[in-house]
Amino acid sequence: MDYIILVGLIAGALTTVSLVPQLLKTIKLKETKDISLTWCAILFTGVSLWVVYGFLISDLAVLLANGISLILIFILLLLKLKFG
Secondary structure, eight states: OOHHHHHHHHHHHHHHHTTHHHHHHHHHHTOOTTSOHHHHHHHHHHHHHHHHHHHHTTOHHHHHHHHHHHHHHHHHHHHHHHHO
8 A cells, every 4th residue: 555545544534533532522421512613613614625625536535534524523513503
């Protein structure tokens, strides 16, 4: 495997996994007062654009990492709206 692809896959995996602790904490505590709705919305928009970019350049690493991140952020956004 090309080392450039490996770096991209590792970076994408770490970035994606970084959302999991916050999501689990939010689900467990049903509390979102410390999560900014503006941050969540901006992050959702930015990651959505990364997904589009990954699709346009046919880059599986970018598409996969950001696609999973987008799902996690969407869930966090829904929880923020629910538990607000």
